[in-house]
Amino acid sequence: MNNSFRITYIKGIPVEIHVSWLLIFFLLSLSLSQSYFPLMVEGLSPQVYWIAGITTSLLIFASVLTHELGHSFVALNEGIPIKKITLFIFGGVAQMEAEPDSPGSEFKVTIAGPLTSLALAVVTGALYYLVLIPGQIISEAIFFVARINLIMAVFNLVPAFPLDGGRLFRSIVWFFGKNMLKATRIAVLFGSMLSFFAMGLGFVVIFFQGDLWGIWLIFLGWMIYQAGQSSYSQLVFKETFSGVKVSKIMSTDLKTISPDATLDQLADDFLHYKYGAFPVVYGSTTHGIVTLQNLKQVPREKWPHTTVARILTPLKETMVINPDSDAAEVMMKMATQNIGRALVMEENGDLVGLLSRTDMMRLIQMHMVLGEE
Numbered sequence: 596m597n598n599s600f601r602i603t604y605i606k607g608i609p610v611e612i613h614v615s616w617l618l619i620f621f622l623l624s625l626s627l628s629q630s631y632f633p634l635m636v637e638g639l640s641p642q643v644y645w646i647a648g649i650t651t652s653l654l655i656f657a658s659v660l661t662h663e664l665g666h667s668f669v670a671l672n673e674g675i676p677i678k679k680i681t682l683f684i685f686g687g688v689a690q691m692e693a694e695p696d697s698p699g700s701e702f703k704v705t706i707a708g709p710l711t712s713l714a715l716a717v718v719t720g721a722l723y724y725l726v727l728i729p730g731q732i733i734s735e736a737i738f739f740v741a742r743i744n745l746i747m748a749v750f751n752l753v754p755a756f757p758l759d760g761g762r763l764f765r766s767i768v769w770f771f772g773k774n775m776l777k778a779t780r781i782a783v784l785f786g787s788m789l790s791f792f793a794m795g796l797g798f799v800v801i802f803f804q805g806d807l808w809g810i811w812l813i814f815l816g817w818m819i820y821q822a823g824q825s826s827y828s829q830l831v832f833k834e835t836f837s838g839v840k841v842s843k844i845m846s847t848d849l850k851t852i853s854p855d856a857t858l859d860q861l862a863d864d865f866l867h868y869k870y871g872a873f874p875v876v877y878g879s880t881t882h883g884i885v886t887l888q889n890l891k892q893v894p895r896e897k898w899p900h901t902t903v904a905r906i907l908t909p910l911k912e913t914m915v916i917n918p919d920s921d922a923a924e925v926m927m928k929m930a931t932q933n934i935g936r937a938l939v940m941e942e943n944g945d946l947v948g949l950l951s952r953t954d955m956m957r958l959i960q961m962h963m964v965l966g967e968e
């Protein structure tokens with residue numbers, strides 16, 4: 596998740612907002628202040644509607660955050676560190692450093708979210724029905740928040756992985772089958788069927804009832820389908836590389852280039868070897884790495900008299916890993932930080948290999964095609 600900015604820390608957990616969230620915040624404030632509130636409570640000034648719209652949107656935002664904090668606090672309690680909470684267009688996500696290691700743990704961490712939303716719905720609903728006077732703008736705002744929290748609790752319980760309901764479903768299958776990967780596959784399959792059902796229903800609604808709301812069903816189904824597929828391949832990815840050392844999968848037939856070489860020579864090497872990058876080495880010292888992108892930034896007419904040393908990415912800005920590191924961890928880090936390749940070096944500074952993300956992806960594809968053996 597790039598394009599996010601950090602707004603605060605809660606109990607040491609960074610809370611970030613994705614730029615897409617700003618759009619939804621604006622749209623929500625706009626529709627609340629321009630159409631929802633004027634319909635519910637008539638005759639107030641535009642400023643009051645705007646204040647109500649923005650405040651309600653902020654409360655919705657706080658509700659989503661509280662839902663994620665519900666997951667996070669229970670996760671921390673279960674000994675699972677939380678990397679960060681990100682709020683984006685369709686809600687939020689609390690990124691765990693690791694998956695729960697038992698079905699019981701997963702069940703507790705997962706149920707905490709919808710239960711938090713349900714509790715918020717009950718509290719705000721009670722406030723509306725027992726304390727506030729219906730028809731006033733504050734009451735209607737609270738009622739709106741109550742309904743959204745109820746919808747959040749119910750929607751998240753739909754058993755389509757990776758929604759909370761799908762995770763609960765997985766933890767139950769996992770509990771009885773004792774196999775997490777298998778349980779995930781079943782949960783994802785079930786979720787895919789549900790999402791296809793939602794999409795089908797969407798088409799029916801559009802074509803037979805002429806109601807464009809069907810588009811939302813299709814969209815939602817598609818999003819859930821995609822999310823299920825990607826979380827499944829992430830899991831396969833972790834299984835493929837868990838316990839595998841970097842030295843097992845790095846490429847070792849290294850072609851290096853000297854920092855004194857000209858960019859003309861470098862271009863020849865790129866054409867000849869078809870690699871995307873070369874480690875820059877002089878004698879036994881590694882200076883960094885040079886990529887096709889580095890080369891592209893220099894105008895062609897300067898290539899004959901520019902050296903590789905001028906354009907390389909220095910070692911301190913390159914990801915350097917130990918051959919004994921865990922391949923899965925390294926790959927996750929490269930994926931999240933959007934790093935294309937890393938140099939593999941021994942403690943003493945000897946260059947022993949190169950690890951690139953595209954090579955990894957090929958390995959995963961092979962693994963998925965050839966099965967689980």
Ligand SMILES: [Zn+2]
Pocket residue numbers: 662666708709751759
């Ligand atoms: Zn949740």
